[in-house]
Amino acid sequence: MTDSIGLTVYNPSSLSDADFLRGFVARQGIARELTDHLLKAASGENVVHLLILGQRGMGKTSMLRRLALAVKGDPKLSMTLIPLLFREEQYNVHSFKVFWTNCLDALGDWYDSIGEHNKAERLDREIRSLVDKSDAQALFDKWIASEGRRPLLLLDNIDLLFAGLKREHDYLKPFRPTSEGMVIVGGSATTVDAICDPNGELSKAFRVIQLDKLSKEELIACLRSIAIARGEEGEKVLAVLSTASGRIKTLHDLTGGNPRTLTMLYMLLETDVQGxxxxxxxxxxxxxxxxxxxxxxxxxxQGRVVLDAVALAWDPVLAATVASTTLLDVGTVSSQLDRLQKEGILEKVPVSKTSKTAFQVSERFFNIWYLMRHGARRQRMKLRWLTVFLRSFYSNAQLIERAKDLVNSEGDLAVNLGVETGHLLLALGDAIDDEVWRSVLNSQARDEFQRYAESLGLSLDDIVDPGDVPLPANASEWILHGNLLRQHLKRPTDAEAAFTNAIALEPKNWAAWFNLGTTRLGNLANASGAVEALRVALSLNKKHLPTQYMLGDALYNAGDFEEAKAAYRACLKLDPKFYLAAISLGDIASEEGDVRDAATQYELVSRLAPKRDREALHASGFFVAYILEEFERAEKIYSRLLDIDPTDWVAETNIEVIKALLNTNDSPVSIAESLLKRHMAGGRALILALEALGQSDRASALSQVAKIFAAEDESVFENYRGFVLILFRKAKRDGWADLLLRILDETGAAEKYWPLIAGFDAYAFGSERLLDVNPEVRSSAQKILSLLLAPEAHSSAHTRLAG
Incomplete structure (x- = not known):
């Protein structure tokens, strides 16, 4: 096993080059793009300089070091460029004399880094002998000329450098690119007017690269890559990523996609995975x-006072509001806001109701820290409620994730496989993240692995190290060996090597390619590598349904939705009754906002799923009833569930609520008390509210609202999300959304379920209202809004089709 990598939060320069490169898992695409730019400079092209813009913690310093190492490791770059790294903040630069002296110091550091210590000492002596520091530039030019290479200046916080040189005559002139002069890559947390202003003196001399926040998917992929590189220490983090992705996604919303926070997040996950x-x-x-x-x-x-007001507001805030809060005059506040914005601490954002610009803290985790350390007790409690809500929303609420859990618990896919070896069953079970299915497949594979263990004179419990297993002699044994490494010893990197060895012995061994693909997808977060392997496996067994299905999953994880859809459709061509592919197609359609196609796929699932597959039917019933609002069709699905299991009280509840909403009987529907008792207090109140609305009794419905959200159990939306969506839609359509919002505010639900209520507010009064909400809440509120709008979107799609 390779040595585990070291980690650091604030000072990447403290890591060895090897540890730094192994831990550099984010921004790989941008690093390649910038390296390609340097290769053009190395080829003699007259390229522009680069400015890397990004908030604090976004990885600017790490990117500069990554470029320095790219030059060091590339023969062409190292022959033409000298990478010079400077300290992060050059506070001492107030003149070009100091700047060129710093360049000489950086050159000396470079000599030391490549083992040219004699040159470094000679350079230091010449620097000390300078009588006039104004000769520093000439000395720097002399040494650079002696190397026959161009200096690559990697200048962090270049905005501070420009500010220090501003009093110098024509201070920007040295930073204009020339064909044989220095190449500059600068970093800054704030916009640099001379570069970023279209009319700035250096606007055409620099190309600006923006480092944005990491997406949730990038965050998870990076954490997985670090965990793999950490070796044994990272195994427990891999387990968290496989079983508690909702926990990670919640932390992404609260911390923002900040790479510095990524490292802190990883370190605490490795320390304690149970929190x-x-x-x-x-x-x-x-x-x-x-x-x-x-x-x-x-x-x-005054800057601290203004920051305090903005941070404690949390939502975007206008200058006038800050002035009122701080008791400072608007002019002073505006001046401080502009200063904080230029320093990258605040950012300007639009809001609804006014054309004036509002402000919020730009680094969202900084805002969270400020709230938790300086906010009132009630404000900290609001954040706690937000955390609980977000975790429940991401762990169960998204339709895409919900459908992914609908795997055939009785092993239908395994029956259709026609495979004869345990390693294939184990590989498929491990790749599909469902414990029930995995258990079924593992039980069928157990005999195969038991025979393998017994051939070694061992039991499964005795296999604790690959060294106890003789070196495999053929491809089949390498495959069995790889699956033991992967499944029982949790060493997927070694398992990948075992499958590669099998392929080297038998290049057309389908099982080796299949296991290689599923290992890369399920254990190594290498979706593109999985696609490559599974494509080869499919070419060797073109009609093998599981390979086609796993290829679809790999393509989806690689972000190639169109190819993933094609792969899932190919599954349905191989087996028109393979409803798992229809679920995946429904997932993608939902994610893309194509409600019409999602409805088509879920309808197919409801028809294809075996009668015993109650989860698939429940998912279809939920989607049809509460996303599309096609109640009569949903009632038939839930009735089918009752035919399968007459004791299914969840299906019975949905049928009764649908009947109450449709109210097609001569007498109003009254839901039985025995059925109501099966539900928690909040759910019971919600059902009674919908029953009252079916009878056009708005007053009785509103009387239940406080009970819905006042219950101690904070999972009412997680467990009854469909009913909540109906309640909110009815309120808007019947013209009492403002009244419902007022009641929710009075009962405290508006704070306790902040994203939910913000989504409802945007649904009732316009999506632009989300601009008034902080980004942490806005992300989830936008998803709530999409769910609330789904019936109208579905209806509009049908109308366009009919037209």
Whole structure:
């Protein structure tokens, strides 16, 4: 096993080059793009300089070091460029004399880094002998000329450098690119007017690269890559990523996709994988305190006052509101807001109701830290409620994730496989992240692995190290060996090597390619590598349904939705009754906002799923009833569930609620007390509210609202999301959304279920209302809004089709 990589949060320069490169898992695409740009410079092209823009913690310093190592490791670049790294903040630069002296120091550091210590000492002596520091540039040019290479200046916080040189005559002239002069890659947390302003003196001399926040998918992929590189220490983090992705996604919303926070997140996950999401957040806040406390203390007194008002507001706030809160005049507040914005601490954002610009803290985790360390008790409680809500929403609420759990628990797919070896069953079971199906497949594979263990004179429990297993002699044994490494010893990298060895012996061994693909997909977060392997496997067994299905999953994880859809459709051509492919197609359609196609796929699932597959029918019933609002069709699906299991009280509840909403009987529908008792207090109140609305009794419905959201159990939306969506839609359509929002605010539900209520508010009064909400809440509120709008979107699609 390779040595595990080291990690650092604030100072990447403290890591060895090897550890740094192994831990550099984010921004790989941008690093390649910037390296290609440097290759053009190395070829003699007159290229522009580069400016890397990004908020604090977005990886600017790491990117500069990555480029320095790229030059060091590439023969062409290292023959033409000298990478010079500087300290992160060159506070001492107030003249070109100091700047060129710093360049000489950086050149000396470079000599030391490549083992040219004699040159470094000679250079130091010549620097000390300079009588006039104005000769520093000439000395630098002389040494650079002696190397016959162009200097690559990697300047972090280039905005501070420009500010220090501003008093110099024509201070920007040295930074204009020439065909044989220095190449500059700068980093800055704030826009640099001379570069970013279209009319700036250097606007055509620099190309700007923006480092945006990592997406949730990038965050998870990066955590997985770090865990694999960490070796044994990372195994428990891999387990968390496989079983508790909702926990990670919640932390992404609260911390933003900040690579620096990514490292802190990884370190606390490795330290304690049992903590809940709020404990995770507390640990992150503690680790960030040193950095953020210093950032606040560095501000002038009025700047701290203004920042305090903006951070505690959390939502975007206008200058006038800040002035009212701080008792400062608007002019002073505006000046401080502009200053904080230029320093990258605040950012300007639009809001509804006014054309004026609002402000919010740009680094969202900084805002969370400020709230938790300086906010009132009630404000901290609001954040706790938000955390609970977000975790429940991401773990169960999304239709895509919900459908993914609908796997045939009785092993229908395994029956259709026609395979004879345990390694294939184990590989498929491990790749599909469902414990029930995995258990079924593993039980069928157990005999195969037991025979393998007994051939070694061991039991399965005795196999604790690959060294106890003789070196496999053929491809089949390498495959069995690989699956033991992967499944029982949790060493997927070694398993990948075993499957590769099998392929080297038998290049057309379908099982080796299939296992290689599923290992890369399920264990190594290498979706593109999985696609490559599974394509080969499919070419060797073109009609093998599981290979086609796993290829679809790999393509989906690689972000190639169109190819993934084609793969899933190919599954249905191989077996028109293979409803798992229809579920996947429905997932993608839902994610893309294609409600019409999603409805088609879920309808197919409801027809194809075996009668015993109640989960698939429940998913279809939920989608048809509460996303599409096709109640009569949904009632038939739930009735089918009752035919399968007359004791299914969830299906019975849905039927009764649908009947109450349709109210087609001569007498109003009254839901039986015995059925109501099966539900938690909040759910019971919600059902009674919908029953009252079916009878046009709005007053009785509203009387239940406080009970719905006042219950101690905070999972009412998670367990009754369909009913909540109906309640909100009825309120808007019947013209009492404002009244419902007022009641929710009075009962405290507006704070306790903030994203849910924000989504409802946007549904009732326009999506632009989401601009008034902070980004942490807005992300989930937008998804709530999409769910609320789904029936109209579905209806519009049908209308366009009919037209």
């Amino acid at each position: 809940d999401v709020f404990q995770d957040l507390e640990r992150l806040l503690d680790q960030a305190t040193v950095l953020y406390k210093a950032r606040v203390e560095d501000l002038p007194s």
